[in-house]
Amino acid sequence: MHAWARSVPAEQAAGLERQPGVKIVRGPGFSSTLLAFNNGRKPFDDPKVRQAIAAAIDSQKLVDTVLRGQGKTGSPGFWHPDAPGADTSLKHSFDASHSAKLLDEVGAATGADGIRVLNGKPMNFTLLVQSSSPERIRSAELIRDMLKAVGIGVSVTSMDSDSLDAKVWPEYDVAKGRDYDMSMWGWSAPVQLDATMLAAVVDSDTVLGRLNVTGTKDGDLDRLSDEVRAAPTLEDRYKVLGELQKQVAEKAPFVTLYYPDGVYAYRQDIFDGWVYQDGTGILNKASFMEAAAG
Missing domain, CATH: 3.10.105.10 (Dipeptide-binding Protein; Domain 3)
Incomplete structure (x- = not known):
């Protein structure tokens, strides 16, 4: 699997979750x-x-x-x-x-x-x-x-x-x-x-x-x-x-x-800072911004 986030079919998500180092993120998808x-x-x-x-x-x-x-x-x-x-x-x-x-x-x-x-x-x-x-x-x-x-x-x-x-x-x-x-x-x-x-x-x-x-x-x-x-x-x-x-x-x-739903798989050992946004998934600018202090 590549290092970047990928959308995966729902039926494959369970199998991917069992893979070492792979994390699945789900959220509302706005496609109809x-x-x-x-x-x-x-x-x-x-x-x-x-x-x-x-x-x-x-x-x-x-x-x-x-x-x-x-x-x-x-x-x-x-x-x-x-x-x-x-x-x-x-x-x-x-x-x-x-x-x-x-x-x-x-x-x-x-x-x-x-x-x-x-x-x-x-x-x-x-x-x-x-x-x-x-x-x-x-x-x-x-x-x-x-x-x-x-x-x-x-x-x-x-x-x-x-x-x-x-x-x-x-x-x-x-x-x-x-x-x-x-x-x-x-x-x-x-x-x-x-x-x-x-x-x-x-x-x-x-x-x-x-x-x-x-x-x-x-x-x-x-x-x-x-x-x-x-x-x-x-x-x-x-x-x-x-x-x-x-x-x-x-x-x-x-x-x-x-x-x-949006179903995304990624290698958490490479990057684990993804931020899910409703309708747009995990590949968005919020994932590449430093977290606010405090």
Whole structure:
């Protein structure tokens, strides 16, 4: 192992902890893993369908199974509960019966094979996932089984990252559209460290909403996105950010599944002065500053 800090998969952490001279540090990680919907494609243009899918997902099971407990369940408002400006009152609610009720309300009747039919079409969808991520593949498989329980059929399709990006975020330009039903997706930690970035994720303007890979178009989200960018003070910005989180939770343009913890391994016999910072891990300037006297 090299002398510098390295992020390690959760499943390898236990083995590394048994290695002489190796120390493991864990803490909140602000990277997110999402179930993204193509909001411009039926039936994902209907908030009730998206809400029904969200309610059918047991995100705590994903954390316990896929992350081995080393992470937090996603907030329906997207913002990590430890990130600045988070509305910690927002909690994901796994409720399969509520999911079924919402599907009944939109007229999705159960077919002979157990798959619901909506507007004459079976609710069979493709879920794209990166072949390079065992964590996301396993999450997609569990989500497939959870949605089957409420009458939604899911086919998990694994593809290389470049091919998946070309479907979800072609040329990294949301103005070029998208071609998918659902996809495993995620944003890196820095997105959670800037209050205006949630606006970039949901704003329908393809310039201002440069991260809007779901094609979300909603007047309330656009208005609040404008307000969070225009807020004159940080306090005002966090207040509007809280309102935006509530609207994201209500509209469910995507499902925030979980936030993996940061898990870092290092050789403590070489350097043991690392300082963990939420969302950024142990490689930061605080680790290289002399401790204050007193």
